[in-house]
Amino acid sequence: MITRLTVLYDAGCGLCRTARSWLAARAQLVALEFVPAGSAEARRRYPALDPAETLADITVVADDGGVYTGDAAWIMCLWALDGYRGLAARLAQPHLRPLARRVAASAGSLRAARRSLDDQRNGYGQDCGGTCNI
Secondary structure, eight states: OOOEEEEEEOTTOHHHHHHHHHHHHSOBSSEEEEEETTSHHHHHHOTTSOHHHHHHSOEEEETTSOEEEHHHHHHHHHHHBTTTHHHHHHHHSTTTHHHHHHHHHHHHHHHHHHHHHHHHTTOHHHHHTTOOOO
16 A cells, blocks of 8 residues: 655756645645655665656656656656546546646656757756756
8 A cells, every 4th residue: 555655856947846846735645755856865765766767757656666757657646636536547547548648748848848948048957957858
């Protein structure tokens, strides 16, 4: 039984910080803990995970050892929230999973577009150190 999820997120990315704040502000059925991806704490806790991969895509680690990335990670985050578990269950169904993948890909595209815009303003490289590779 899962009682805690650790969300590894890119603390240097404004979009990722906004998503983290949104998740943290919701009532949780399963505790969400947030750890910056690639940090010393993340490396200590999860030495088997590639820090570059966790920085490139949201990664969720369950206290039962399960590791989820991309759309599966977003579905797990929704599953942990009060009022969103039904949506998570629907998005996990085979016929709706492509929609979940598109939503996760859209988030990645927004992140990439933000990076491009920030690069033009010389702000993104300073903000996240170029770690956002989506």
